[in-house]
Amino acid sequence: xxxxxxxxxxxxxxxxxxxxxxxxxxxxxxxxxxxxxxxxxxxxxxxxxxxxxxxxxxxxxxxxxxxxxxxxxxxxxxxxxxxxxxxxxxxxxxxxxxxxxxxxxxxxxxxxxxxxxxxxxxxxxxxxxxxxxxxxxxxxxxxxxxxxxxxxxxxxxxxxxxxxxxxxxxxxxxxxxxxxxxxxxxxxxxxxxxxxxxxxxxxxxxxxxxxxxxxxxxxxxxxxxxxxxx
Numbered sequence: 435x436x437x438x439x440x441x442x443x444x445x446x447x448x449x450x451x452x453x454x455x456x457x458x459x460x461x462x463x464x465x466x467x468x469x470x471x472x473x474x475x476x477x478x479x480x481x482x483x484x485x486x487x488x489x490x491x492x493x494x495x496x497x498x499x500x501x502x503x504x505x506x507x508x509x510x511x512x513x514x515x516x517x518x519x520x521x522x523x524x525x526x527x528x529x530x531x532x533x534x535x536x537x538x539x540x541x542x543x544x545x546x547x548x549x550x551x552x553x554x555x556x557x558x559x560x561x562x563x564x565x566x567x568x569x570x571x572x573x574x575x576x577x578x579x580x581x582x583x584x585x586x587x588x589x590x591x592x593x594x595x596x597x598x599x600x601x602x603x604x605x606x607x608x609x610x611x612x613x614x615x616x617x618x619x620x621x622x623x624x625x626x627x628x629x630x631x632x633x634x635x636x637x638x639x640x641x642x643x644x645x646x647x648x649x650x651x652x653x654x655x656x657x658x659x660x661x662x663x664x
Contacts, residue, residue: 437472437546439555440465448559456637457615458559459626463599463633468539473601473630475539476656482528482574486515494529525581527644528574532658543658544570547597556662560595560635568597570660575611579655580646583616586638586661593638593661601656603630609651616641628655 440462442448452458464472483494488511500508518524532540546552547568557565586596598613605611607627613634615623618641625645626634636642638661647655 437464437466437468437542439463439546439552442555445555445558449561452560452635456640457624458635459629460559460633460635461629462631464631469631472539472543473603473656475537476572476574476601476658477654479537480530480540480572480574482530482572484526485529486526487518487524488514519580519582523582523584527579527581528576530572532570532572532660540570540572540658544568547660547662553662556595556635560662562594562662564664565594565662566664568660568662570658573657573659575644575647575655577647577649577651579644581644583620583641583643585641592663594664595662596636596638596640597660597662598634599658600628600630600632600634601658602628602653605629605653605655608648609653609655610645610648611651611655612645614643614645616643628657 442460448458448460481496483496484500485492485494487493500511503511515524515526519526530536530540532544534541547570553565553568557563586593602611605628611628612625613628614625615636617623620641644655
């Protein structure tokens with residue numbers, strides 16, 4: 435499976451937009467015959483764990499591990515997760531960190547992001563010459579999943595530019611799952627609905643969230659996300 439990025443002909447325009455806003459979206463990012471295979475793998479083959487924040491810690495548990503809990507414990511778990519979210523913190527979504535034991539499709543994609551050509555393109559668009567590698571995770575948002583407001587600039591980390599590559603086709607914005615950006619005071623700034631094969635890049639100090647997936651959503655929201663690091 436060979437993965438490549440398309441020949442991006444509007445880099446100067448993207449660069450100007452990123453310079454102005456610290457956010458930019460690159461449509462039709464990947465150009466390869468096996469794009470659908472990567473999409474299908476995300477939907478059917480990836481083993482996702484449910485990531486959430488509880489008792490001051492980031493945790494994760496598989497569906498099977500949660501179902502093995504007594505019903506009352508399951509109910510309390512979600513109640514505690516939602517209580518934190520109501521107070522402005524927390525998240526609940528499926529994640530799979532891309533590592534050596536991940537599917538070959540995911541490893542190839544991460545290899546593409548770390549190729550010299552791709553890194554040079556991202557450096558050019560973001561005017562950030564210190565980027566030298568990217569990490570990645572596959573994500574799945576099901577009905578009720580969410581990610582509350584936060585920034586990705588964590589002290590001691592080397593994160594510089596966040597990215598989100600969408601893999602959900604025909605998403606309706608009424609179904610939620612919007613990548614929402616905010617001013618520092620919490621005022622909504624702009625909101626982007628998931629778009630298939632679109633790469634969103636933004637500075638790690640941008641306040642953002644993923645809005646909750648509506649209970650009537652007919653499908654899940656899939657993406658690959660991560661950070662270009664120094």
